[in-house]
Amino acid sequence: MDGQISPLAPTPTLLADYQPYPFDLSRTQLRFALAPTATRVIARLHLTPHGQIADLVLDGEGLKLQRIEIDGVAVTGYHLTDTVLTIPAERLPRAAFVLETEVEIAPASNTALEGLYMSNGMYCTQCEAEGFRKITFYPDRPDVMSRFDVRIEGREPVLLSNGNPVASGKDDDGRGWAEWSDPWPKPAYLFALVAGDLRHISDSFTTSEGRDVALNIYVRPGDEGRCGFAMEALIRSMEWDERVWGRAYDLDIFNIVAVDDFNMGAMENKGLNIFNSKLVLASPETATDLDYERIEAVIGHEYFHNWTGNRITCRDWFQLCLKEGLTVYRDQTFTADVRKGAVKRIDDVMTLRARQFREDQGPLSHAVRPDSYIEINNFYTATIYEKGAEIIGMLRSVIGEEAWAKGTALYFDRHDGQACTIEDWLAVFAEVSNRDLSQFKRWYTDAGTPEVSVRETWEDGRFTLTFTQSTAPTPNQPDKPARVIPIRVALFDPSAKMLGTEQVLEMDQPEQSFCFDGLAERPHPSILRGFSAPVMLRLDPTVDHRAFLFAHDTDPFNRWEAGRDLALAALAALSNGAPLAAASDYLSALGDFLADPLPAPAFRALCLQLPSDDEIAKLLCTQGDLPDPDAIEGARNTLSAAIASRHETALVALYDAAEIAGTYSPDAEPTGKRALRRAILAHLTHIDKGVRAQQAFANAQNMTDQIGALGLLIAHGIGAQASAAFYEQWKGERLVMDKWFSVELAYAPKDQAVARAEELAGHPLFDWKNPNQFRALLGGLAANHAAFHRADGAGYRFYGDWLLTLDPKNPQTAARMSTAFQTWSQFDDRRRAQAQMVFAKLLGTPSLSRDLGEMVERLAKG
């Protein structure tokens, strides 16, 4: 009954209903006898009632109960449903007791990839958020923390669980066993077990506290040669967390395991992180620069959870951002520190806008701390992760560096070993900074992206910036009172000299003015530097500093933003049918930028990359225009071609200068050069008949260059040969094949993409039950804006039918992939009607899962 919708509407879980668990669970002993179709799990739970008399309620789903005893005596009179086991209070001892259950589960038939399941003959687990209840009867909630001792029995050579290894051996019949003990109390969602025929690479790390830690990365046989970079990334993460946050590792061993079938990126199980193999395995020939960067970031992210998530966890799932927002903030600053510097902020803002702003401006908008959910897995969203991280950054700039350092130290001291709330988190900062953070807290409780408008006045040497904030209503939240918005500002004189220093203006009213006196000339303001708050900035339409800032701003983010705004304005005008002259401001500002010898390649690459069709469509909606996906695609191509013809000489010179000889390195500098060449190639391919892209493909020495060129060739309708060659070269590499499926669809001409998707869905190498492959194919199509949003609805229908196919097997991934539909209501009536037909079909399917059901219900509201 995996996640099947009940005939009655599912009841939401409410934050307001939180009650502490009435038992203490000091120790959990688990014994697994592994078998693919009949694994036995014996659980001994050491429970103590908290005083009041309460029923013992345990979660459990899809478990065959074999035995249930309290202190060695069989329990009678318990009540068992599909999801809950209840032992009435009157059948429980009044003092500490041990509940022992024995259940049988079938990991081989677990296609939902939640709980204990199998991937290529290997056993593995995924328990967050509520997967442990598919393993044994248990209080499966994050505020119940317990010490775990685990014994695993199986024929697999590698048997792993959390914590430190205690003992292992082999029985006479050749069956192996291993015992693990985790000294740190943890909630069940951090439990993990892995068993399989695996290979590993090892290293070690000595912590600042003098602990020698063995580090291992386990992979399928044959993949050992591709985990070196992941190991280096782990060591960099451990060093960084000690140096920057004072957090040291706390076990004798840290294991990472790569699995091919995984619903998301990775999971921070205590001492035994489980990763999607695409976020571990890398070689220059098979992984792109972006893959390398993501591997490092995700290895860091999961490792950083050891403190922000594991040592201090969440009281309930409404507090998910407590660990996720903070840990994303930590991984973003880690990447900026060790790899990318200032361009990382631009990447992060692009992601935030593409994913979170999009979510916040559509039917799925929700608060960073929501107060109700039906399926918690549907709330692992960009809002909780990325906007959650933005809030941390704002908090830091609002309270200042000193209070930030004191507050974080106090948080770790005070709450180590606890399951906490957002209130606990904010309280430490309120205390150390002596500030009332109740208005700031609205960032957690109020959904929606604030719009901040700016007006300028200049009079008698006084320059005034007047800001107005407003947030549009979001589902179930009609009123949006003013928030605290930190706005980083600098002023420049006309010769581009900064006047004074940068300041953080703190806005906390619906409208507020800030004055700057004693200025000789009207300044150029640079507002919201570093994107100091996740808001949509609307600048004074009567003054335009964008070309000035694109040429001179010393804040990389705002410099990039100025160029981006000019490009967006041009693209919006072209999409609405304006002639190319509408792009002339942008084209000449870009010329000045290209003539500046100083910018680094990575920054130049970002400035040369045009906004996505999705972003252009959103801008058109904001302006009150109806976006037409075909016109948008046309506008983007027109502008790209115009960039190429107008600036050909400068672009060719930069392209040639960024060529790299020698061996591949994933370091920031060569990565920046490759990104620049790819960005320039995207424009030049419009005017050179694809000659350079063909050369780039033929000469590519690494996956970054190869797949980059392939995408362009396909986009220009000249990729058939290259695509076939790519396929022949890589058909034996599962992770590269994911890239191929994706690129074939993301760049296919819009009128051919759906037919190609249908063809590829029947390809012998396409296994739709593998989440990476499903995501590659469906995600590839959804990334092709004009194809997915085809006016005749063919893109929507293909996509919807595949969600329906996947849903009974893997509701979590089906639900997540449904977010491709979140912008449906911004298009014309014909497209809207097509999307609504898909929703009606999905909602009319009686067996639709709770996961996908909740998503489609919300999406359909538009």
Ligand code: B3K
């Ligand atoms: N905490 C996990 C995500 C679990 C998702 C469950 N549907 C990975 C992470 O954010 O680090």
Ligand code: ZN
């Ligand atoms: Zn996380």
